[in-house]
Amino acid sequence: MGLLDRFRRKKKEEINVKPEKSLTELEEICRGNQEAYNTLSNMMFLNPKKLDVSISDAAKKAKESEKAKDLLKAKVWYEIAGRLAIYEGDVKKVIEYFSKCEEISPEAKYPILKNPKKAVATAQEYYKKHLKD
Numbered sequence: 091m092g093l094l095d096r097f098r099r100k101k102k103e104e105i106n107v108k109p110e111k112s113l114t115e116l117e118e119i120c121r122g123n124q125e126a127y128n129t130l131s132n133m134m135f136l137n138p139k140k141l142d143v144s145i146s147d148a149a150k151k152a153k154e155s156e157k158a159k160d161l162l163k164a165k166v167w168y169e170i171a172g173r174l175a176i177y178e179g180d181v182k183k184v185i186e187y188f189s190k191c192e193e194i195s196p197e198a199k200y201p202i203l204k205n206p207k208k209a210v211a212t213a214q215e216y217y218k219k220h221l222k223d
Contacts, residue, residue: 123212129202134213135176139221145175148174152165152171168194169188172191172202177213188202
């Protein structure tokens with residue numbers, strides 16, 4: 091019996107060993123800046139090339155929805171436009187679209203507006219590394 095117990099213990103020990111967590115590419119780029127990581131992980135599209143909408147179309151739909159008093163739909167379209175602006179690296183449009191989202195829905199906060207230049211620069215670093223043509 092003593093011999094079989096030795097084998098059983100090894101199996102239990104092997105199960106308890108946890109593999110080391112590897113960092114995602116975005117975590118590596120944002121290393122040391124948890125705020126930037128949290129902001130971008132929630133705001134940027136990982137592959138915006140797969141979307142069938144352009145930034146101008148999203149902005150147009152947002153404005154149309156806002157005029158029609160469909161504020162929820164307008165907010166969603168402004169967020170899409172803002173996320174596409176992150177991809178394009180247009181800080182001015184990022185500020186414009188996410189500010190519009192906060193205006194429509196004051197309870198929603200967008201941390202990207204605290205430091206949009208740095209957030210867009212970090213996102214551009216990610217996109218250059220992963221979305222090569």
